[in-house]
Amino acid sequence: MRKFILLLVVFASSVASAQLLNVGSIEKVNLPAGTVAAMSKLSHDGSFVIINDAAGLSKVNISTPLGDIVVRLYDETPSHRDNFLKLVKEGFYDGTLFHRVIKDFMIQGGDPESKDAPKGKALGTGDAGYTLPAEFNPSLLHKRGALCAARQGDQVNPERRSSGCQFYIVWGKTYSSGQLGQLEKQLQMQALQGEFNALVGERREQIMQMRRNRDQAGLLALQEELEALAHAAVAQKGLGRMSDEAKRVYSELGGTPFLDGQYTVFGEVEKGLDVVGKIQEVSTDANDRPLKDLKMTMTMVE
Secondary structure, three states: OOOOOOOOOOOOOOOOOOOOOOHHHHHHOOOOOOHHHHOEEEOOOOOEEEOOOOOOOOEEEEEEOOEEEEEEEOOOOHHHHHHHHHHHHHOOOOOOEEEEEEOOOEEEEOOHHHOOOOOOOOOOOOOOOOEEOOOOOOOOOOEOOEEEEOOOOOOOOOOOOEEOOOEEEEOOEOOOHHHHHHHHHHHHHHHHHHHHHHHHHHOHHHHHHHHHOOOHHHHHHHHHHHHHHHHHHHHHHOOOOOOHHHHHHHHHOOEOHHHOOOOOEEEEEEEOHHHHHHHOOOOEOOOOOEOOOOEOEEEEOO
16 A cells, blocks of 8 residues: 655645646656526535536637637536636637647647737736636546646645636547556546545644644554545545546547546537647747747637
């Protein structure tokens, strides 16, 4: 069993700030319309439960210098869907850039500060002035062409609330059965670590008092207790497990499975996936910004 070396260091440091969706760092370390919203309700855990689903009614065309991309927004994620449609109708995205592009991973846009941004300016911190509650759904995968919400990191955003405006479209890669098996193990360990960290946060004062009292025996006993609770929570919630359908999708179509359950997926490319492929291959600078600006305009598809 892997031990969690956290009780002595968990509060040693903290992150003061974080940029929106530094998804590139995850890959580089090899870790793994309004009507429906009115007919939905908010559950106790903050997720939306759809009462009357009218799937497939909301589509947006994203025009770029390399071609058009048509995305369909999911009714399973009404908060994200309605917010995206609102911004499109307001012209919020017109003139913004795909400001962050990583080959074989994703293309990211929606930063309002990218409008008319000078060459070489680092982008990615602009926002709409608000965030959205996460709308995770295990059936909505980070498959190739998935439309997803960017967000700040867990250190400053433990609820994993989404940016009000920044988004990304997945490209990713295909996985062999062996790679998926190994990834599933990593995801389970990641889930276990997340549950353990949450439990540690709940016992923060108790841990700090034990440290002040130099109660090493008590700390070790508490660590074993929290490990057991974390294992039980992961098993009960089924965290870190990949469904047969997910394995099929990631082996045949491809994507970024290690982001499932971490970022909200709220739509998918219905037409123009080849354009996404072209964009993810463009040359970029050290900050992953394309050397040649890729401006976008968005319109509703009737």
